[in-house]
Amino acid sequence: MKFVRYADGPSSRVGVVDGDLVRVVDGPTDLLPLIEAGEDELLAAGRTALRRGATVPLPDLVPLSPIATPPTVRDFYAFEQHVRAGRAWRGLEMDPDWYELPVFYFSNPYAVTGCGPVPMTPGAERLDFELEVAAVVGHGGRDLTVREAERAVAGYCVLNDWSGRDVQQREMKLSLGPVKGKDTATSLGPYFVTPDEIADFREGNGYRLEMTCTVNGVPYSRALWSDIHWSFGEMIAYASRGAEVRPGDVIGSGTCGTGCVLELSRTYDSAAFPWLQPGDEVVAAIEGLGQLRNTVVEAAPVIPLRTPGAAGQEDERRPRFTDGAAC
Structure with a gap:
């Protein structure tokens, strides 16, 4: 079943795609409550809508994120071609641990959006897309087996992880990140x-x-989902190791091979794959999951953290620790 969430005046609605129509699910304005209710309730709501739901033309809608604010967003690093290319640029071989640990970082659930405008990263000049697939957790748990985790997937979406590369590069030199380069x-x-x-x-x-x-x-990226090294069952099982995953949690695959400007520009011709700029239309697509259409717009202005000349100055009014304690 294929669900869509879309704007309806100041609110939003959920529907089921039926050819060129969307059949409205009565009640919810977000998919999260239906996902939390369980697979049976989700599918029953969809079947009811297909039988007797009001209809709206699909081409008239601008799809929103299926979940307005996911509980968490974990983004993994699961396509070997992209990882191998990135390490090669830095003169590094593949780390054997990558084949043992499906690593991830937590992204910003408040920054999730659907189709439509996407702002540049504040302070960045090198905006990039990242073509990914996402799984959404349907029922949670802790210390799941791979088989249990595979069965926990409620559905899939296209994911585009927008990245301010120059901001990201500066931050990650400080041994944390991606921080503001990604959120x-x-x-x-x-x-x-x-x-x-x-x-x-x-x-x-x-x-x-x-x-x-x-x-x-202009075609940029092309890959197969089946090229992925780590399955979503393995990723979710790893995420649940000693921790909890919950319904609605978003699990990103990480970038597929050729799935970003950074990889393309360094592997092929940088002039043919320039960084994104305001006005660019980016269409990330996966067969069966649809086309995620976004247009890049200007960034919000950077608000200074300190007034000029204030960096490093001591505030004499602040108490100072003198016992050498640190946290």
Whole structure:
């Protein structure tokens, strides 16, 4: 089943895609309550909408993120081609631990958006897209097995992890990050697709479905979801190790091979793959999951943290620790 969330005046609605129509699910304005209610309730709500829900034309809608504010967003690093290329630019071999640990970072759930405008990262001149697939957790748990975690997936979406590369690079030199390089926007959508919709394409650790991205109509990225090294079952099981995953948690795959400007510009011709600028239209797409369309807009202005000349100055009014204690 393919769900969509869309704006309806000042509020939003949830519907089920039925060809060129959307059949409205009565009641919820967000998919999260339906996901939290469980798979049976989610599918029952969809079937009811398909039988007797009011209809709106699909082309008239601008899809929002299926979940307005996910409980958490974890972004992994699961496509070997992208990881290998990134390490090669830095003169590094693949770290054997990458094949043992499906590492991730926590991204910003408040920055999740759907189709529509996406602002530049404040202070960045090198904005990049990252073409990914996301799984949404349907039922939570702790210390899940891979099999349990695989069954915990409620649905899939296209994910675009927008990255201010120059800001990210500066921050990560300080041994933390990505921090502000990543948390201005994460696009999710355009649909929430339940696993049964794509079950016939299962292959390896993913699905034999094409992943593509274009910028202003020019093809940039092309990969297969089935190229992924770590399955979502493995990623979710790792996320749940000694911790809890909950319904609605978003699990990003990390960038697929050729799935960002950074990789393309360093692997091929940098002039052919320039950094994104305001006005650029970026379309991230995965077969069966839809096309996530965004237009880059200007960044919010950077608000200074200190007045000029204030950096490093002591405030004599502040008490000072003198016992050498640190936290």
